[in-house]
Structures are given as C-alpha cells and as structure tokens.
Amino acid sequence: MRLTILGGGGFRVPLVYRALLDDPGRAVSEVVLHDTDPRRVAVIAEVLARLAQGHPAPVPVRVADGLDDALEGAGFVFSAIRVGGTAGRIRDERIPLSEGVLGQETVGAGGVLYGLRTIPVALHIAERVAALAPGAWVINFTNPAGMVTEAMSQVLGDRVIGICDSPVGLVRRAARAAGADPAAVGDPDRTGYDYVGLNHLGWLRSLTLDGTELLPGLLADDAALGSFEEGRLFGGDWLRTLGALPNEYLHYYYFRRETLDSVRDTRETRGEFLDQQQGGFFTRAAAAGGPDAVYALWERTRLEREETYMAHSREASGGWQRDSHDLEGGGYDRVALALMHAILGNSGTRLILNVRNGTTVPQLAPDAIVETVCEVGAQGARPLPCAPLREDQLGLMLQVKAVERATVEAALFKDRGAALRALALHPLVDSPAVAARILERAAKEA
Template identity: 50%
Template structure:
C-alpha cells in the first residue's frame, strides 16, 4: 500500500516513518513538499533509520498523490515565518498569540484552507479511494473544509486527547484504548477544546476517584496545567489547550515576558537544524537532539516546571495515524479519539450541533472507517464554548473559500478570546498586511 505524506520535508516526518518500520502495512512512502532541500534532508535522516518502506520524494502534488491508499496531510502554509506573524499581530493588540488558539489560529486557517481545498480536490481527482488523515492545523476547521470535497474519507487526528487517555490509563492500570466492551470513556469537544467526562471499567465509574485524589491528579499533566481544584470542581479532565481559555491573561503575560514566541523559537532552532543536518554525516543524531529540545519546551508558557518524561512520551500523532491506517486496511477494530463529522450513518454525535460540524469524539475504527460512539449530552458551558468557537471558525472558513472580508471580520470579532468588532477589524488589517496569502485572498 502507498502512503503519501504532504509536508514531507517537515521536521516530524521521521517519527511517522519510524512508526511504519515495524508494520507490514505500507510498502511505499512518497514525501511531497514544496522545498526540495528540506525533502532531501528528511530523506537522509530516514535512510539512517531501520529499514522500512521504500521512499521517494517529489514536489509535484498530483504525481505524488496518484495511486495513494492513504494520505497524511501535515502542511504548514507560510512556514515558521507565517506562524511568527500569526503570533505577533495578536500580541501587539494584547491578545493571545498562539498557533491554533485565538486569532492566531484563525489567521492560520484563513491562509491554509484555500490550499487544503486544492489538495482535497486533487485527491478526489487522482486518488478518489484514498483515506486522508489530516494533521494540518488548525486541524478541526481544516478537516471540516476538506470534508466538503472528500466527505467521510477525510479524518482529523490529534495527539493531545490520546495523551490524556494514556495518562488516565496508567493511573487505572487498564488500557482505555482497547476495544474491549468492559472499558468505556466519554470525551467530547472540538480539536484543542475538549473534555474527558467519564471513565467506566466493568460498568463502574472511575473518573470521580481520580478527581478526588490529589496524588492522582499530580500525575495528570492537564490537571497540573489548569488547576487541580478547577478540574475537581467541574468534574471533568480538560484537553490541555483549555489552559489558553481559562488562563488567558497569564498565558499572554508569560509569552511577552519570555521575549520570544513559540514560532520564533521553532524558526530559530529548526532553522539551525536544517542547516546543520545537510552538512553532517549523522543527520539522524542531529534530528534526535533537536526533537528532544522541541518536545521538552512544548507549551512552556503554561508551565512553571520542567516537562516530565512520561508526559513527553504521552501522545504521539504518528501512533494515532498508524493505528487508524491499520484498522482501516485490515479490518481490525481500534478505539481512538478522532475528528469526524457530527452527522454519520448511525445518527448524530450531538443533537445540539449542526450536521457539518467536525467534532472530536471516541470512535471505533474498522475496515469501513471510523464509527463515532454515543456520548452524553453537552453541559451548557461546554456547548457555549463549542458553539461560539465554531461560529467564529465557520465565518473564517467562508471567508477563505469566498474571499469575503466581512466574513473574516466577523470571524475574528466573535472569537471567544477577542469578542470585539473593533479588535476584529484591527486583526484583519494586521493579518492582511502581514500575510501575502491573505492579501491575495481579498484582492
């Protein structure tokens, strides 16, 4: 089977390839990217990994996709420099500057959706039977845009929910990812905005015991980030990105105090990596050192401690992608949290949300693809957060597909971390000036 990795010159591509080396599922991997230099660097690293599928590189999108069985999409439109502008325009207005949360995420979506729409149309034309696994951020709204073309054959993935589930699994001594009927859990939300609300083993609710135990909560990164008392009071374990919604002022102050945004940090460190990797006999070791530095500093603005070893290893989107591909290709059943359409063959995930909304929920995956599982109704505060955020993102998606400045203004203005038409207008002006892709969209 053939796997195509879009964004094949990306820094984390060797993680995906490394996951494939122990699986007979994929025998051919094509790396597609717009940068030949980065493709060659990543190809050299892969050559130093244990032998796995045959690898080819290409800068031709349609040729790369032809004959694909699976497509893994991890494209960064505008590169690290674009991310820096996303962050700095928002911070300049006293707003959160982050890659996927807040106005920075909306700007990222505004320039990414037209590109991913073209990608989806190309997949539909040259590889209509392929399954597309989207990790291009902001993953939820990009997946929703691609579903307009590819329908259920595009699935969004994220490693943060699986990291949370793994941490709870370690505490309970039971693998919650198993498909066994004796294990069940309830997780609902959007990408980077979700809650683990129930964990049942043999029909017995176990989440309450974890929430009541300080020593247990100390083992859960999300509880340490957001506050043990808060997760106990609300009766749910939130996705770690809820930190940015619940501690917005602290996050903005921490980023400004640090003097360097996450985008600026990655632009510098990964720039040095690509420069060094092209000139060394051991690019694999250079990559491993840079990867370790990247993982240890993840969400550093939210922490007052070093990131723990078990948390660094807690997720892994390459693992999610491999499990998803294996279940679809072989018909084996897997339980995992995925980004899928609210409406599906068995009904709706939530009657409170429109059919086309992409939600992040537990699914059972088999040869027919993901089957979203029934979850409890949304609490009013959860519904409010989801509805407001998705309305903002829907306006941005419309703007990206139609070139409507008014819809873009609306999207920026009604975002829950902006909530101001005046600030929305300033954001639109700032991002239009900072990004040629956005200026071209509105031209």
C-alpha cells in the same frame, strides 16, 4: 499500499516512518514524500535512510516530483503541511499580541489567521485527491485540524479524517494517574471513555476500567492529579468544579489572563523558538556529513522541542517539567497508524478523531467537524453516541464552532465580513475593533 506524506519535509515525519518500520502489519509498501521545500525534504529523507539502516525489510521511500505525482496511486494520504512556514506562524502570534490578545497557532486570533491562510491550499489538495486518488483516505494532521478537516470534507466527504494526539494522551495520562494497568488502556473490552468537543477544545468526562468509573476518584485525589500534565495545568479545585478533565489547550480559555501575561512580554514566541531551532537544524543537517550525524542531530533537536512544548502554559500554572513519558515523541504517528489499520482491517477500533458530527451533538450541524470517540472500520470513522454536554461545555463549543465555520466561509469566498466575524466572535478576542486591526495588519504583512 502506497502512503503519501504531504509536508514530507516536516520535522516529525521520521516519527511516522519509525512507527511504520516497527509495524508488524506491514501494510505500507512505499512511502512517498512531497514538500514545497526541496532542501527540507532532502534532509528528512536522509534521516529516514538512517532509520532504515540495518532493518531487515525497510519501507522504500521516494521523493515525489510534484503534488500530482505524490497523489497518483496513493491508498492513504497523510496531510501535514504548514502554509507560510514558521515565518507565517510568527506573524500569527505577534500580530494578535501587539493588540493585547493571545496569539497561538490553533487557538484565538492566531488560529483564525492560520486557518485563513491554510484552507485554500488544503482545498486544492482535496480537489487533486478527488481527481487522482478518489479511493484514498486522507488523514489530516494539518492545523488548525478541526477547521481544515471541515473545509476538506466539503470535497472529500467522510474520506478525510482529522487526528490529534492530545485526547489520546489525556486518556493515557489520566488512566495511569488513576492506577489503571497501562496494558488495559488500549483494550476496548476493559477500558471505556467519553470524550467530546472540538479539536483543541474537549473534555474527558468518563473513564472506566472493567466497568468501574475512575474519574470521580481521580478528581478527588490531589496527589494523583499532581502526577500528570493536565492535573498540574488546571489544579484540583478547578477540575473538581468542572467535573471533567479538559484538553490541555483549554488552559488558554480557562486561564486566559494568566496565559496571556506569561506570553505577552515574552522575548520569544513558540513560533520564533521553532523557527530558530528547526532552521538551525536544517542548516546544520545539510553539512552534517552522513545519515548517522543527521539522525543524531534530529534526535537532540526533537527532544528539546518536546521539553519546551506548551512552556508558557506551564509557566502560568506554576512552572514544572514535562514527564519522561511525554518526551518519547510520537503520538500523531501512533494515532494515524491505528486509524489506517482499523480501516484496512475493518476492526471496529475505538479512536478519538475529528469527523462529521451527524447527530452526536444535536445542537451542531450534521456536517460540522467534532472531536469525539469513533468506531473505525472499512467504511471509515463513525462517531459514537455521547452523553449530553453541560451548558458551559456546549456554549463554548457553539461559539468556537461558529468561529471555525466563519473562517472556512471567509477562506472559500474571500469574504472579509466572514473573516472579521470569525476574529471578533472568538472568546479570546475582546473587541471587534481589535479584530479589525488584526485582520488589516495580517493582510498587509501577508
């Protein structure tokens, strides 16, 4: 089976390929890379060549000659594009910050700007998939994952599924902190969990092992909470008040003043850091002299990237270093491969995914994309029933979903009113006048 990776020059593509090499199922017979930047995809192809060295049965890799060539014959398509590159991300961060509101690539005004730029390209990809590979499954990594998946689903229906590694990472960290056997976390006969929300806005509300609920004991134990990232980010008092473990990105909502203060006067935004770091990597890699040198440079750069992830939020919550478990890299790759195998094997595996709501959250439209626990088989991902949301959870979901749907509408129909509505209604944008200025400046600098 052919796996196509769109955004094949992306820095994290080697993590996917490494997982494929370690995959005992060997479902993929060929990897096809497509990227709009030939220099980047050539460097990443060299890293993959180094990973394949010495492997008894390496997966062949080919760089496609255009989008249509990449899609024809694909069984699965991993979409991990970045429209506008890191330069676009920097604008998404800096323009809102100049107006005194948070700029982040998936949250707040920055996420809306990124969505407006990305959705038209994602829709074009969906249309080409429908024309050239109608039987393919599209696994969307592209941020903002919820709204991009929602837009693509208008063309592809349930054959596009969004993924994120934050929820599964939260489940694993919480289970480890609660003392669960790590081997049990992936065993559906032993471990259960209730997670629901939107992409980068969700809550782990139940965690069971062999039928015993672990979450209340974990929330009551400050030492255990202090042993993992979300516990340190939010603090025991607030977590006990919530009665749940929030996705790490909810720190931007719950501690908006502290997070904004930590980033407002920053010398370097996350986008600027990645622009320099990855730009430097690709420049040095082009002259590194062989796959071994390129791979070693990639590994050093990857570790630095993982160490600095969500640095401003960690600074706002007291400053601390990431755990070694979370520096190994991967996450997206493991979720994507688990999803692919569950579809191919019709296994009924439970995964946290971005899918159409159906009746999972009755207050949302059936075609709205939510992030929740799904059962996956040959027909795709089916969201499982969940307990009713608390009013505070539902209220935040409804407001942010209104923002996402307005963003999709604005991108589809080039509707300035919908774009202004998306920005002005976001919980992290405090004035329609601010929203209008952000929108105007973004249009001028595009």
